[in-house]
Amino acid sequence: DSGVTQTPKHLITATGQRVTLRCSPRSGDLSVYWYQQSLDQGLQFLIQYYNGEERAKGNILERFSAQQFPDLHSELNLSSLELGDSALYFCASSFGRGNSPLHFGNGTRLTVT
Amino acid sequence: QQQVKQSPQSLIVQKGGISIINCAYENTAFDYFPWYQQFPGKGPALLIAIRPDVSEKKEGRFTISFNKSAKQFSLHIMDSQPGDSATYFCASGGSNYKLTFGKGTLLTVNP
Numbered sequence: 001d002s003g004v005t006q007t008p009k010h011l012i013t014a015t016g017q018r019v020t021l022r023c024s025p026r027s028g029d030l031s032v033y034w035y036q037q038s039l040d041q042g043l044q045f046l047i048q049y050y051n052g053e054e055r056a057k058g059n060i061l062e063r064f065s066a067q068q069f070p071d072l073h074s075e076l077n078l079s080s081l082e083l084g085d086s087a088l089y090f091c092a093s094s095f096g097r098g099n100s101p102l103h104f105g106n107g108t109r110l111t112v113t
Numbered sequence: 114q115q116q117v118k119q120s121p122q123s124l125i126v127q128k129g130g131i132s133i134i135n136c137a138y139e140n141t142a143f144d145y146f147p148w149y150q151q152f153p154g155k156g157p158a159l160l161i162a163i164r165p166d167v168s169e170k171k172e173g174r175f176t177i178s179f180n181k182s183a184k185q186f187s188l189h190i191m192d193s194q195p196g197d198s199a200t201y202f203c204a205s206g207g208s209n210y211k212l213t214f215g216k217g218t219l220l221t222v223n224p
Contacts, residue, residue: 002156002158004156033211035214041216042202042214042215042216042217043157043202043214043217045211045212045213045214048211056211058211090156090157092156098207101147101159101162102147102159102212103159104149104156104157104158105156106154106155106156107156
C-alpha cells in the first residue's frame with residue numbers, strides 16, 4: 001500500500017459532463033502529481049502541486065483543472081468531457097518539490113460514454 | 114517535449130531467465146532514472162532508481178545499468194519469476210524537471 005488514496009475507483013459519465021477526482025497524499029508528502037494513463041500514450045504528466053501551489057504543468061487540457069487544499073489533498077476537475085478523456089487517472093505524491101520518489105495511488109478509471 | 118524511448122513493448126521470458134528492458138533519454142541534464150513496476154489494477158510502484166554518478170545499481174534480482182555517454186539505461190531482472198509478470202516503466206527527470214515516463218513494457222514470465 002503506497003499510502004496514496006484516490007476516490008472514486010471507477011467513474012462512468014456521459015460526454016459533456018464534469019467530474020471531480022480526489023486524491024489524499026501519503027502522510028507527510030507535500031507534492032501531489034496527476035497523471036493520465038491510456039494504452040496508446042502511456043503515463044502522461046498533467047500537473048504538480050507543492051504545498052498548495054502549482055509547481056509544474058504538463059499536457060493538461062484547458063478543460064481540466066486541479067487544486068491542492070490546505071490539508072494537502074488534491075482534486076482534479078475534468079469538464080466538457082469527451083470520449084477521448086476515458087483513461088486511468090493517477091495521483092502520486094512525494095515529500096519534496098523535486099525528484100524524491102513518487103508514490104502512486106491505485107487510480108481512478110474514467111469511462112466517458 | 115523530452116521523450117523517453119522504451120523497448121521492447123512486450124517481452125516473454127521463461128522462469129529463471131533474464132529479462133532486459135531498455136530505455137533511452139534525450140536531456141543530458143536529467144539526473145534521476147527510476148524504474149516503476151505496475152500490476153493490473155494497481156498504480157505504478159517504484160522498483161529501483163539510479164543517479165548518473167554510478168554505472169550500475171543492484172537491488173536483489175533487479176539491476177539498473179546506466180550508460181551516460183549513450184544516454185541509455187536498462188533494467189535487468191535476473192532469475193525471472195512468474196510473480197515478476199507486470200508492466201515496467203522507465204522514467205527520467207532531474208531536480209528541475211518533471212519525470213517523463215517511457216510507454217511501458219509488458220513482461221510475461223512463463224512458469
